[in-house]
Amino acid sequence: MGYASLMCGRFALFTPLDRLAKQVGASVPESSGKPRYNVAPGTWITAVRQESEESAPLFDDLWWGYRPKWAKGSGNQPINARVETVATNGYFKGAFARHRCLIPADGWYEWIKDSQPKQPHFICRADREPMFFAGIFAEREDGSLGCAILTEPARGSAADVHDRMPLILDDNSLAPWLAPDITDRETLRNMVKHIDAGLIEHWPVSTKVNKPAEGQGEELINPA
Known part of the structure; x- marks a missing residue:
């Protein structure tokens, strides 16, 4: 499955992990984390997961x-899963029930449709606070953990750029999303909410974002 056909396909994370740890009740990691302004698929990304009901959330690197x-290397390797079908799709439903995670981000990139050259926009919270994307994960054949970010129909100003956006959870939804003992779809639906659409804004940024190997610096999120 091609990365370019899906969304969210690129994001930034530069808020120190010790600050994020307080929001999710996780232990402060030894490293505060290196700022990343152009996180691409097929790389290790920072995530938060909870191994058991008795344990505290922890930071981990997921692919x-x-x-x-069980796909034995022959299945697709999607970077996103649609929130409308993740609980019933056979490829995802086991992870949705038992292996949910949070992917912290300060914003994500999306491209204006049919723009030439492809024009990226940086989309974030208007108050510049970090956010947590809802994700799922599963053990891979090599024993590592791989994840996908859940997406929903775009809301608010994000719809100006693309018809999909990451599922961004509000603060009260972080704990139930991670909770391993909550496996019922309807229970999750009643407990988990996305952030208000009015909190989202965006602006055009440099086309250097289009090539992760060439663009990684803080200047990537500056208005073009």
Whole structure:
């Protein structure tokens, strides 16, 4: 499955992990994390997961590309899963019930449709606070963990750029999303909410974002 056909396909994370740890009740990691302004699929990304009901959430590095080991290397490796079908799709539903995670971000990139050259926009919270994308993960054939970010129909100003956006959870939804003991779809639906659409804004940025190997610096999120 091609990365370019899906969304969200690129994001930024530069808020120190010790600050994020307080929001999710996780232990402060030894490293505060290196700022990344152009996180691409097929790389290790920072995520938060919870191993058991008794344990606290923890930071972990997950491979951005979801392919459970039972697929035996022959299945697709999507970077996104649609919130409308993730609980019923056979490829994802086991992870949705038992292996949910949070992917922290300060914003994500999306491209104006049919623009030439492809014009990226940086989309973030208007108050510049970090956000947490809802994700799922599964063990891969090599024993590592791979993840996918859930997406929903675009809301607010994000719809100006693309018809999909990451599922961004509000603060009260972080704990239930991680909770391993909550496996019922309807229970999750009643407990988990996305952030208000009015919090989202965007602006055009440099086309250097289009090539992760060439663009990685803080200047990427500056208005073009």
